[in-house]
Amino acid sequence: MTEPTAMQRHARTLTHGQRLLLRRLTARAAAWVRAGRRDDLDGVAAILGCVVRLAVLAAGAYGTWLLIRRWPAVLWFAVPVWCWAAIRAIPQETAEQPGEDDEDSGSASAAEQGPPLPTLQEVRDAVSRVGTPHAHLAVLAEALGTTTDRVREVLAEHHIPVEPVRMRGRGTSTGVKAGRFPAPAAAPEAVVAAGQPDNNNTNNTTTVHHAGGARITVTPARQDTTAA
Incomplete structure (x- = not known):
């Protein structure tokens, strides 16, 4: 297989970026339209907000088409901006190595697997x-x-x-x-090494843990402080 030229690599990168940008804009537009739904209402009233938002998007698209048709020179500014946004939409690691072998390798990249899945x-x-x-x-x-x-x-x-x-x-x-949401998992308690006293000592006792699982409490002998 012949090595792709620099022009072909750049064209693949731009095409890949345009697909990602279109997918991202479509997802955001769909989410914005769905956010207009009122679950506390029923019937047409519940989706009225969605209809209004969809009409706003349609009006914006129609207005953009009229603007370009009336003043085609706008494309001299719009096309570079679109290409710049498409390249910015590509993750950094994908932009550094665009399509090493063929189109199949590019489709297997992480960006092509869909939106990220958060934890x-x-x-x-x-x-x-x-x-x-x-x-x-x-x-x-x-x-x-x-x-x-x-x-x-x-x-x-x-x-x-x-x-x-x-x-x-x-x-x-x-x-x-x-x-x-479930409560976050509690941090594990500290483990006391064999033969070492724990941190919960009282004033009168000392607890010692041994490797065999035995727990020994040592009580120091009382000292007589009375003068002889």
Whole structure:
């Protein structure tokens, strides 16, 4: 197989970045539209916010198309900005080694595997950081740099319910309550070496642990301080 030229490597990098940028913008737009749903209402009223937000996105797309059609020179500024954003969307490690052999190797990169899956501790920290004390899934996904589906996956794995919650300044939507998370694991107690006294000594006794599991309490003899 012939070695790809520098131009081909740059073209693959730009194409890869555009796919990532489109996927990221689509996920954020979808999350923004879904955040307009009101779970405390029923029927059309519940999705009215979603419809309004979808109409805003459609109007913005139509306005952009009209702007480009009326003033095509805008593309001289828009295209470089788009290419710059596409390259910035590629993780640093992927940008350094773009598509070593063929398109299949590029699709196997970590960035192509989908949005990152946060850990339970990361979700817990995000709830503590943005919650009041409850947090919407869309807000958590934005804070963690992932999607609401990935946040749901973590919560479902640890049997944490997703339910309608009210978040200060944002109304009611699908989210999670801080009190639903399990308590953090307690730190293990220090182990006392064989033959060494522990740290819980009283004034009158000394406890010694031995390797065989025996526990011996030594009481020092009382000293007579009365003058002879």
